[in-house]
Amino acid sequence: MASIGTRLAALLGSVRRPGDFFAAGTEMLGAPSIEVEGVGPVALPLLPVQIKPLLRVATPAPYGRGTETLVDSAVRRCWQIGPERVRLGGRSWERTLASIVARAAEGLGVADPVTAAFYKLLLYDQGGFFVGHRDTEKAAGMFATLIVALPSIFAGGDLLIRHKGREARLDLQAEAGEVAFAAFYADCLHEVLPVAEGCRLVLVYNLLRVGKKNPPEPPDYAKEQDQVATLFEEWRKDEDRPVKLVFPLEHAYTPAEFGFAALKGADRAVAGVLAAAAQRSMTDLYLAALTVEESGAAEYVERSGWRRGEEDEFEAGELFDRSVTLSDWRRSDGGTTVLGEIPVKEDELSPPDALEDLDPDEEHFQEATGNEGASYERTYRRAALVLWPEGRLFAVLVQAGLAVTLPFLEAEIAALEASPGEDWTALRQRAQKLATEIVAAWPNMVQGWNDPDHPTETARMLGLLTRLEDAAGIARLLERGLADRGFVPGDAEAIVASLEPLSPPQRPRLIERIVRGMADEHLETAGRLLAMAAKVGMTGLNDAAKHLLAALPGDPARAPARHSWGPEPRVRPSFVVDLLAGLAAIDQEIAAAAVEHLLAWPKTYDMDLVLVPALRALTEGDIRREGPASAPLIAACRAHLARRIAEPLQPPADGRRESTVGCRCTHCIALARFLADPFEKSWTLRAAESVRRHVAETIRRAEADVDTVTDRRGRPYSLVCMKNQASYERRVRQRAQDLADLARLDG
Numbered sequence: 204m205a206s207i208g209t210r211l212a213a214l215l216g217s218v219r220r221p222g223d224f225f226a227a228g229t230e231m232l233g234a235p236s237i238e239v240e241g242v243g244p245v246a247l248p249l250l251p252v253q254i255k256p257l258l259r260v261a262t263p264a265p266y267g268r269g270t271e272t273l274v275d276s277a278v279r280r281c282w283q284i285g286p287e288r289v290r291l292g293g294r295s296w297e298r299t300l301a302s303i304v305a306r307a308a309e310g311l312g313v314a315d316p317v318t319a320a321f322y323k324l325l326l327y328d329q330g331g332f333f334v335g336h337r338d339t340e341k342a343a344g345m346f347a348t349l350i351v352a353l354p355s356i357f358a359g360g361d362l363l364i365r366h367k368g369r370e371a372r373l374d375l376q377a378e379a380g381e382v383a384f385a386a387f388y389a390d391c392l393h394e395v396l397p398v399a400e401g402c403r404l405v406l407v408y409n410l411l412r413v414g415k416k417n418p419p420e421p422p423d424y425a426k427e428q429d430q431v432a433t434l435f436e437e438w439r440k441d442e443d444r445p446v447k448l449v450f451p452l453e454h455a456y457t458p459a460e461f462g463f464a465a466l467k468g469a470d471r472a473v474a475g476v477l478a479a480a481a482q483r484s485m486t487d488l489y490l491a492a493l494t495v496e497e498s499g500a501a502e503y504v505e506r507s508g509w510r511r512g513e514e515d516e517f518e519a520g521e522l523f524d525r526s527v528t529l530s531d532w533r534r535s536d537g538g539t540t541v542l543g544e545i546p547v548k549e550d551e552l553s554p555p556d557a558l559e560d561l562d563p564d565e566e567h568f569q570e571a572t573g574n575e576g577a578s579y580e581r582t583y584r585r586a587a588l589v590l591w592p593e594g595r596l597f598a599v600l601v602q603a604g605l606a607v608t609l610p611f612l613e614a615e616i617a618a619l620e621a622s623p624g625e626d627w628t629a630l631r632q633r634a635q636k637l638a639t640e641i642v643a644a645w646p647n648m649v650q651g652w653n654d655p656d657h658p659t660e661t662a663r664m665l666g667l668l669t670r671l672e673d674a675a676g677i678a679r680l681l682e683r684g685l686a687d688r689g690f691v692p693g694d695a696e697a698i699v700a701s702l703e704p705l706s707p708p709q710r711p712r713l714i715e716r717i718v719r720g721m722a723d724e725h726l727e728t729a730g731r732l733l734a735m736a737a738k739v740g741m742t743g744l745n746d747a748a749k750h751l752l753a754a755l756p757g758d759p760a761r762a763p764a765r766h767s768w769g770p771e772p773r774v775r776p777s778f779v780v781d782l783l784a785g786l787a788a789i790d791q792e793i794a795a796a797a798v799e800h801l802l803a804w805p806k807t808y809d810m811d812l813v814l815v816p817a818l819r820a821l822t823e824g825d826i827r828r829e830g831p832a833s834a835p836l837i838a839a840c841r842a843h844l845a846r847r848i849a850e851p852l853q854p855p856a857d858g859r860r861e862s863t864v865g866c867r868c869t870h871c872i873a874l875a876r877f878l879a880d881p882f883e884k885s886w887t888l889r890a891a892e893s894v895r896r897h898v899a900e901t902i903r904r905a906e907a908d909v910d911t912v913t914d915r916r917g918r919p920y921s922l923v924c925m926k927n928q929a930s931y932e933r934r935v936r937q938r939a940q941d942l943a944d945l946a947r948l949d950g
């Protein structure tokens with residue numbers, strides 16, 4: 204069976220195409236000829252001099268009331284000339300009229316053959332008007348009135364047509380050489396406003412349907428409403444469904460006029476059918492701005508036959524990326540909504556090809572730069588009606604992702620917390636339902652290069668679930684994070700806090716599971732989690748602590764197989780801080796074993812890069828460094844610092860500098876000779892750019908005591924090297940740091 208979007212579009216197709224309660228336009232008027240008995244030929248545009256002769260042969264136009272025909276200048280002020288006195292001539296007029304009748308029939312949505320019977324000529328001179336009225340049926344088969352305004356000069360005299368709460372206002376003014384026309388269903392209330400000046404000259408026709416007993420009526424979509432409502436009922440029950448339906452509209456709307464009340468023509472008719480059907484089938488209806496953004500490769504098109512110097516031209520080539528989103532939501536009752544930017548999926552469009560062959564609202568080409576090829580960006584903007592079965596709001600929100608759902612849930616929970624009243628249960632159910640949907644759709648977290656100490660959205664969601672006291676949701680999200688290895692150290696605090704709803708024995712068991720699951724590849728997260736759990740006083744963490752100890756990197760014999768091909772994971776000082784703080788609080792023996800491990804593998808746990816900075820952080824924190832476990836670590840660091848402090852520290856006595864460099868090429872040997880020379884203060888290397896760059900790189904790698912500058916006089920340029928005291932200054936800074944660190948350790 205066709206998709207629901209296809210079926211909805213098919214049902215609404217008959218609402219879209221046939222017209223409205225009125226139709227209007229202008230038509231070219233080719234060589235008209237109009238002759239009025241007693242006046243003669245009438246010139247067009249109407250000349251003022253001919254108005255009086257016309258009025259002389261005209262009679263006051265009456266109006267019908269019930270079965271009576273009355274003349275009352277308070278109701279109608281206008282002059283008529285009957286068809287028997289008017290002759291309309293010329294083959295071109297016949298063609299013009301046929302075209303007008305065809306357009307009027309189409310505009311009114313009448314597919315059957317229609318004929319126009321000339322009824323009378325009307326003159327509304329200055330002050331002429333006709334109050335609101337409905338036309339009486341003047342001939343069998345008549346269903347509508349056609350007004351053709353002949354070229355004449357007048358102001359005012361607008362025609363108002365009303366039908367079921369809608370109103371059209373037409374001035375029936377035409378350019379030179381044209382006639383303006385309006386047609387409307389006979390049962391539409393209509394009115395002619397007073398003519399301010401000049402004279403309005405119109406031909407009135409009855410529109411008749413040929414050979415049919417029942418005249419057509421203004422569009423009535425009761426049948427479509429029934430069918431759409433039935434379709435929506437079916438949609439509600441369908442599990443294998445699009446979550447929502449998106450029906451793009453035909454007309455463009457400015458932001459100022461955007462709303463249900465301002466919909467035009469067929470869009471309004473469609474919205475009317477959908478609103479009626481939605482109300483009957485418990486379906487939510489919204490109006491939203493639909494934005495399509497496309498980007499892709501642009502292709503250069505060489506113009507032929509154009510003068511040189513013309514701008515290059517591009518055309519859109521392969522499409523790389525396309526996004527379709529909804530925003531600026533309007534409710535059908537005119538209210539607003541907090542719905543944000545929500546994506547549209549392909550199967551939600553009605554009809555499925557609704558967005559094909561659109562003309563872009565914006566198109567930009569970007570010329571090729573560097574290694575990027577030429578590209579284009581296109582934007583399409585439409586209005587769309589959006590529907591989903593009541594109660595599916597959350598599923599729609601979840602489509603938009605965490606950027607929309609988490610703030611929404613946060614607002615719901617805040618409302619819940621602020622409302623101890625009788626609606627608390629309903630609010631909680633709502634928030635609970637949304638939370639369940641969010642967890643069910645939890646994305647695969649991709650660990651990027653973000654700050655690992657910053658909490659992820661998992662932590663944020665755990666915080667919300669904790670506020671909701673949703674133990675099941677917390678358990679599901681933790682399982683999910685565990686399966687994806689989706690936690691970072693920054694999440695540890697939220698994880699530990701989320702265990703509150705669990706029973707005391709369950710908590711350390713879950714910590715152990717996560718530590719065990721994370722320790723191999725996400726050691727830092729496991730360490731932070733254990734430290735956090737110990738910090739809040741959780742007990743029963745010994746097994747978790749043992750797992751962490753067993754997972755410590757450093758010993759090649761103990762390294763897991765998956766690490767054997769790659770470098771050892773880099774250990775940050777913050778991990779050692781977490782490790783020692785956590786283990787010391789859990790079990791001194793395990794902590795002592797960990798310290799022994801750290802000291803056994805100095806390549807992984809470098810004194811200056813890892814251990815001393817870690818101790819620095821620990822002594823600033825609340826760890827008791829006198830603890831038996833950390834004593835050997837403190838002793839080792841102290842010995843390391845003392846050894847370096849004992850080294851002599853003097854500025855260079857002469858020009859001699861450390862001259863060991865990593866390269867033995869002739870230029871680098873010359874550099875080394877310069878560095879070892881007690882007298883030379885500077886050395887100039889005049890050489891090609893590649894040689895200068897190589898020597899500068901050797902200096903940088905060797906951390907040689909040399910400043911370099913390029914002398915751009917003459918060719919080739921020169922690299923000028925001047926000796927400095929950089930390594931001595933580094934040692935001075937190191938000495939100050941070592942003394943401070945030692946003082947801190949000596950406490």
Ligand SMILES: [Zn+2]
Binds near residue numbers: 871872897
């Ligand atoms: Zn070299």
